[in-house]
Amino acid sequence: MKARHFLQLFGILFLIQDPIHVQAEGSMNKLWYRKPARVWEEALPLGNGRLGAMVFGGGTHDRLQLNEDTLWSGEPKDWNNPDAPNWLPKVREALFNGDYVLADRLSKNMQGPYNQSYQPLGDLSIDFDSPSEPADLYRELDLESGVALTRFNLAGVQIEQKVFISFPDQVLAVLLTADKPGGLSFSTHMTSDLHHQVISEGSNTLAMRGKAPAHVEPAYKKAEPSIVYEDSPEGRGMRFSVFLRAIPQGGHVKVDPSGKLILEKADSVCLLLAADTSFNGFNRSPSREGVNPDIEALKFLDQATHTSPGELLNRHINDHASLFRRVTLDLGQPADHLPTDERVLAFMQGNQDPGLAALIFQYGRYLLMASSRPGTQPANLQGIWNHEIRPPLVQQLDPQHQCPDELLASRKLQPE
Structure with a gap:
C-alpha cells in the first residue's frame, strides 16, 4: 500500500513532529510522542461513546477539548x-x-x-504556576487501557498526568501526581466557544452552563448570518451543563474570582468533569421539551466524588480493556522504539514496519470503541470529536460511511 494511503488512515493523529529517539515501554499498542500537540489534529482522542476529549499534553499549559455526543445546533423539524x-x-x-x-x-x-451541525462543548485548561518550561516531556495514548498519559519535569519536580473518560462512571477524570510532597500548584478552568457562563458552586466546584446556536450554516456555504443564537429563555437551542470538581490530597483548593480553581501545594489531585445536555430525543425540542442537564451531570459527578481515584481508574480500565483485548494482531518487527510520528517518517522513506499496519488496525478499533457505546448516539463522520462551530461536512450522520464501519465492527468482535 502506498504511503499516502497510510497517511489517510492516520487521520487526526499521525502528524509530523520533531523526532527524538526514546523508546516507550510496552509500546505495541501505544501512540507516543516527545512533543505536545501544536494543533487540534495532533491531540490524543479519548471517549466513552458519549463524552469525548482531545488531550494536547502540553505540560505546564494543557488543553482538553471537550465534546458531548448529543450537543447539536438547531431543533427537530420536518426536513x-x-x-x-x-x-x-x-x-x-x-x-x-x-x-x-x-x-x-x-x-x-x-x-x-x-441539516444542523455537531457542536464543540468547550475546553478544560490546566496551567501550572511556574516560570520554568517543562523538561523531558513525554505523552502517550494507551489503546489497551484508554488512558492518555503526560509526564514532564518542572523545576525539579516530576509530574505525571493521567486522563481517561469512564463508561461505567460517566465522568472524565484527570489524575495528577508529583514525586515530591506539595509539588502540585496549578489553576484550572473551563471555557466554550458557545454562549456560556461559568460560576462557582462551592469551594472546589465550577459550573459552566450554556446554549448551542439555534441555527448554523454549513462551513462550505457562504451565508450571513452563519451562526444564529436565540438567548431568550424561550429561544430555540440546546442547553448544556458542565461541572468541574477538584479533589486534592494535601495542600488546598480555592475558587478565584475570575472563575478558576486554584490548587496550591498538593501532593496529588483528582479533577472530575461531568456534562449533559437538554437533549430529550430526536423528535423533541431541546429548548421547550428538553431535560434539565444539571440533574444527570451532578448525579455522575457526586457518585464519582465518593469513589477513590484508584477505583475509578480500575473500573475504567477493566471495562475498556474487556473490549479491546478481544482482538490481537501481531505482524512482527514493530518499530515501536521510535515515537509514532518518527515511525511515519521512516515508513514514508521506504523503511519496513509491519507493526505500523497492526497499530493502525487497533487504532481504528479504539476510535470506534471510544465514539460509540451502548446507549449513545451513532458516531458521526468524525466520531465524537469536533472543535468547530461550523465543522467540515457538518459532522453529519452518513449511512454511506457508517454502515460499512459498523459491519466491520462486528467482524472485529465489537458488535456493541
Missing part, C-alpha cells in the same frame, strides 16, 4: 422537500436527452435543506 417529486420527470428527461449538466442543475431542486 422533507414536498416539491421534490415534481422535479423528477424533468431530471429524467434531461438525462434521456444526454444533457447531464442540466440534469445536475435540476436535481438540486429535489434536495432538502442542510
Whole structure:
C-alpha cells in the first residue's frame, strides 16, 4: 500500500513532529510522542461513546477539548422537500436527452435543506504556576487501557498526568501526581466557544452552563448570518451543563474570582468533569421539551466524588480493556522504539514496519470503541470529536460511511 494511503488512515493523529529517539515501554499498542500537540489534529482522542476529549499534553499549559455526543445546533423539524417529486420527470428527461449538466442543475431542486451541525462543548485548561518550561516531556495514548498519559519535569519536580473518560462512571477524570510532597500548584478552568457562563458552586466546584446556536450554516456555504443564537429563555437551542470538581490530597483548593480553581501545594489531585445536555430525543425540542442537564451531570459527578481515584481508574480500565483485548494482531518487527510520528517518517522513506499496519488496525478499533457505546448516539463522520462551530461536512450522520464501519465492527468482535 502506498504511503499516502497510510497517511489517510492516520487521520487526526499521525502528524509530523520533531523526532527524538526514546523508546516507550510496552509500546505495541501505544501512540507516543516527545512533543505536545501544536494543533487540534495532533491531540490524543479519548471517549466513552458519549463524552469525548482531545488531550494536547502540553505540560505546564494543557488543553482538553471537550465534546458531548448529543450537543447539536438547531431543533427537530420536518426536513422533507414536498416539491421534490415534481422535479423528477424533468431530471429524467434531461438525462434521456444526454444533457447531464442540466440534469445536475435540476436535481438540486429535489434536495432538502442542510441539516444542523455537531457542536464543540468547550475546553478544560490546566496551567501550572511556574516560570520554568517543562523538561523531558513525554505523552502517550494507551489503546489497551484508554488512558492518555503526560509526564514532564518542572523545576525539579516530576509530574505525571493521567486522563481517561469512564463508561461505567460517566465522568472524565484527570489524575495528577508529583514525586515530591506539595509539588502540585496549578489553576484550572473551563471555557466554550458557545454562549456560556461559568460560576462557582462551592469551594472546589465550577459550573459552566450554556446554549448551542439555534441555527448554523454549513462551513462550505457562504451565508450571513452563519451562526444564529436565540438567548431568550424561550429561544430555540440546546442547553448544556458542565461541572468541574477538584479533589486534592494535601495542600488546598480555592475558587478565584475570575472563575478558576486554584490548587496550591498538593501532593496529588483528582479533577472530575461531568456534562449533559437538554437533549430529550430526536423528535423533541431541546429548548421547550428538553431535560434539565444539571440533574444527570451532578448525579455522575457526586457518585464519582465518593469513589477513590484508584477505583475509578480500575473500573475504567477493566471495562475498556474487556473490549479491546478481544482482538490481537501481531505482524512482527514493530518499530515501536521510535515515537509514532518518527515511525511515519521512516515508513514514508521506504523503511519496513509491519507493526505500523497492526497499530493502525487497533487504532481504528479504539476510535470506534471510544465514539460509540451502548446507549449513545451513532458516531458521526468524525466520531465524537469536533472543535468547530461550523465543522467540515457538518459532522453529519452518513449511512454511506457508517454502515460499512459498523459491519466491520462486528467482524472485529465489537458488535456493541
